[in-house]
Amino acid sequence: MAGRLEGKIALITGAGNGIGAGIARRFAEEGARVGVLDVLEERVNETVEALIALGAEALGLVCDVREHVQVEWAVKTLSETFAPINVVVNNAAVMPSGMLHETEPDEWEHVFAVNVRGAYLVNRAVIPQMIMQGNGSIIHIASVSGMLGLPGLAAYSTTKGALIALTRAMSTDYAPNGIRVNSVSPGTIDSPMLHEFLGAQADPDSLRAEFDAMHPIGRIGSIDEVANVVLFLASDESSFVTGANYTVDGGLSVKGDQPQD
Ligand SMILES: NC(=O)c1ccc[n+]([C@@H]2O[C@H](COP(=O)([O-])OP(=O)(O)OC[C@H]3O[C@@H](n4cnc5c(N)ncnc54)[C@H](O)[C@@H]3O)[C@@H](O)[C@H]2O)c1
Known part of the structure; x- marks a missing residue:
């Protein structure tokens, strides 16, 4: 049976x-040829080796998404190596914590440069190829923090809200070209980013338990639970879906007020 992304060329940042x-x-399991883009060379190589071990075709692209020239190079290299790009997942991000008055101007600019400028540069480089082909699927990995007032994440949350707004703006602009643009907003996901965040806290175990309890489903999510939704949006199965923001959050973003003790 053909994979759900058979014949597609996908660029994934981060x-x-x-x-x-x-x-x-x-994506590789479903037949895509994958461009593995990240700023960390060792990590790029690890992911590419894992995909090749699955029997997939993958290309490593060591690139800083903040850098215009590097992004242009990465997009050109991937499309010349395989074929024009059909799917982009803007996933690379950094997550500094802190309230607004605790955030230094340089840190504010850094998180915007990676999380928002990075997506802008990647999309800008890829869209001409998608217009030429008359199809494309762009997915922004946002966050429920871009929708809710989660404490202590001012700069990060603002970038994620920006990605949700960018999704809507781009979906309208590029629908006539057959390019769909959607975002995915995860709740808390069991991932290295979470482990790093918890590791920096005074009591990681009780905070982890709080995160589990905060999600109506009663636990945090897994990486595969996010990847499966992204896969759907990348595939032609979602051909009438554009401008959407899919929450993958165990019900967190629709939870009403909790009863008081
Ligand atoms: N983990 C969670 O609980 C969670 C929740 C909601 C949303 N998200 C979002 O999901 C996405 C992935 O998060 P994750 O938990 O896997 O994080 P992660 O830190 O494990 O992965 C992010 C990747 O982005 C790369 N990156 C950072 N700066 C870069 C740059 N300038 N250029 C290129 N690559 C760069 C990093 O090297 C890293 O490999 C992010 O957009 C994050 O905001 C995560």
């Missing part, structure tokens, strides 16, 4: 680790 590496694996 694919060296965590959710991005999980998406790369699911």
Whole structure:
């Protein structure tokens, strides 16, 4: 049976680790040829080796998404090596914590440069190829923090809200070209980013239990649970879906107020 992404060329940013590496694996399992883009060379190589071990075709692209020239190079290299790009997943991100008054101007600019400018540069480089082909699927990995007032994540949450707005703007602009643009907003996901965040806290175990309890389903999500939704949006199964923001959050974003003790 043909894979759900057979014949597609997919570029995934931040694919060296965590959710991005999980998406790369699911895409490869479904027949896509995958461009593994990340700023960390060692991580790029690890992901590419894992995909090749699955029997997939994959190309490593060591690139900083903040850098215009590097992004242009990565998009050109992937499309010349395989074929024009059909699917882009803008997943690369950094997540500094802190309230607004605790966030230094350089840190504010850094998180915007990776999370928002990075997606802008990648999309800008790929869209001419998608227009030429008359099809494409772009997925922004946002976050429920871009929809809710989660505490202590001011800069990060603002970038994720920006990606949800960008999804809507682009979906309208490019629908006539056959390009669909959607976002996926995970709740808390069991991932290296989460482990790093928890590791920096005073009591990681009780915070982890709080995260589990915060999601109505009673636990945090897995990388595969995010990757499966991204796979659907990348595939032609979602051919009438554009401008959507899919939450993958165990019900967190629709939870009403909790009864008081
Ligand atoms: N883990 C969670 O609980 C969670 C929840 C909601 C949303 N998300 C989102 O999911 C996505 C993946 O998160 P993750 O948990 O796998 O994080 P992660 O830190 O494990 O992975 C992010 C990847 O992005 C790469 N990256 C960072 N800066 C880069 C740059 N300038 N250029 C290229 N690559 C760069 C990193 O090297 C890393 O491999 C992010 O967009 C994140 O905001 C994660």
